[in-house]
Amino acid sequence: MAASTNRRLVDAAMTLFAEQGFESTSVEDIAARAGVGRTTFFRRFPTKEDVVFPDHDGLLEKVGARLATGTAATARTALEEASGIVLAHYLAEGETARQRYRLTRTVAPLRHRELASVHRYFRLFSHHLRAWLGDAPEAALRAELTASSVITAHNHVLRSWLRGETEDPEAALSAALDLALTGLEPRRAALPGPVTVVVTTGTTDVDAVVGQVRRALLAPGSGPGHGVPETRERPAG
Incomplete structure (x- = not known):
């Protein structure tokens, strides 16, 4: 029942934002369109901005749970699958994800909220990478660089899909992560040539x-x- 109510509120909000704009839509408008009271809205979403990002915390938990099962030996697979979890979530949202994308391009508070969520992912990925790299040379720097690369690769592919520029986002993400993770493997000293x-x-x-x-x-x-x-x-x- 709670999930159904949440879905109605999100759908109502997205429809109203498209019809009359984010700033011109009130919480009362959203609740009325969804067929619930104002109090019901605030039980589920603390602010109007939260209804635009309804599943963010749960998604972050899923990603964290996947990364927590990774090890130094399986780091690449963990990063790829964690990124895939996020992409699959947006693909399942379909038009709602595209509506959110349009809103965040034009509404400054939503754009700031989105940037804050990206930073949360950065901290999560960096944390696990730092643990996996252990005492490797420049581990802290490599962890941050790799986390940034993974998030950039994912967001590039996601934006391409949201704009209708790619028909196979899963394959595009795989290719993008191949580029992003080239620096994850430890560097090896070059082998000497033939010796006389x-x-x-x-x-x-x-x-x-x-x-x-x-x-x-x-x-x-x-x-x-x-x-x-x-x-x-x-x-x-």
Whole structure:
């Protein structure tokens, strides 16, 4: 019953906002259109702005629960699936999500509310990333950079879908996250190339040693993957 009432209030609010504008619509207008009293509205939504973001807290909890099951070894999967939870929520909302998008573009208080919610996601993702990275070099910085990248990738795809610019937002999100998560894997030192070791004794001319190194490098089987050629110069006599 409560969920049904909430849905009626949200639908009524979105319809009225489209018809007469956000500022010109009162809580009383919304309650009357939904067929409930003013008190019923305030039992469910503290302010008129809250009816525009009715499921935000619950969605944030779902995302947090998914991230909480992640580990350092499964960090990438956890981030991808947590982002997918948010996208799936908006896709399920359909036209309501598009109405919200239009409102937040034109109503400053709603835009500020949206930005505040983005920051909450940033803090949530950063918190888990920091725990997963542990004592890795520059862990705090990497956690914040990765969290920002994931949220930016998700929001880019979401906006594209809201504007009707993509027909497959799930695939678009997967591709965007591939770009966003390129810095998550720890950096590895570059492996050295083929090594030539020259061991020489005596006072042999440098040019002679260089010549022997050249011949060793050009000899069959001395290329990369064929071991380390070793040149030894011994004194005559």
